Amino acid sequence: MELSERTVLGLDLVDATTEKTEVIKQKLLTAQSRVTPTTGIGRSIKARKLSPRFLRPFEILERIEEVAYRVALPLHLSNVHDVFHVSQLKKYHPDPSHILEPEEVKLDDNLTYQAEPERILDVKDKQLRNKTIRLVKVFWKGMSLGDATWETEERMRCDYPC
Known part of the structure; x- marks a missing residue:
């Protein structure tokens, strides 16, 4: 009887340990997902190098204290706190x-x-239920490549004849 009780207790101990290990792994994954990478921009900020040589000039929005300033940062730096000590800034x-x-x-x-x-950047046919419409991707003067729009070929020929 003693041997079977030890075997049951041993299996319960292994199961409990396995469950606790899984919980620990999940907590580690959650904690690691909160860590920001220290490469590129993050590294230059942590190295106190907010100069145009490393990033670019930013507009100072307000003076928080005698030595702290709020800086207008772009969207790709939204995870960075926008208040900096004067020692991290250069004129x-x-x-x-x-x-x-x-x-x-x-x-x-x-x-x-x-x-x-x-x-015209691209051409494609869009199939509707009863008909097919020809679309053209138009790059507009004075705009960036990301601002190109899909227009109907018929409308473009009507508005901008060759």
């Missing part, structure tokens, strides 16, 4: 090459402007 020295001249845009009466297509 920006203006450079005439940094000044961008805005190009003049002709606005309509309702404060909109007519964008001109620059080139």
Whole structure:
């Protein structure tokens, strides 16, 4: 009888240990998911190098205390706290090459402007229930590549004849 009791207690102990190990693994995974990587931008910030050489110039939004400033950070740095000690900041020295001249845009009466297509990037056919529509991906002048839009070929031929 003593031997069988030891075997049962041993199996229960193994099961309990296995369950606790799984709980520990889950907690470790949760904790690791909260850690931010220390490469690239994170490393340069932790190394106290917020200079244009490492990142770029940022606008100072407000002075929090005598030695703390709130800085306007871009969206890709949203996980970084936006208040910095003055020792982490360097003065920006203006450079005439940094000044961008805005190009003049002709606005309509309702404060909109007519964008001109620059080139067609792609063509595809969209199948509807009863018909097929030909679509063209248009790259517009003065816009970035990400702002290209899909337009119907018929509309583009009507609005912008060759």
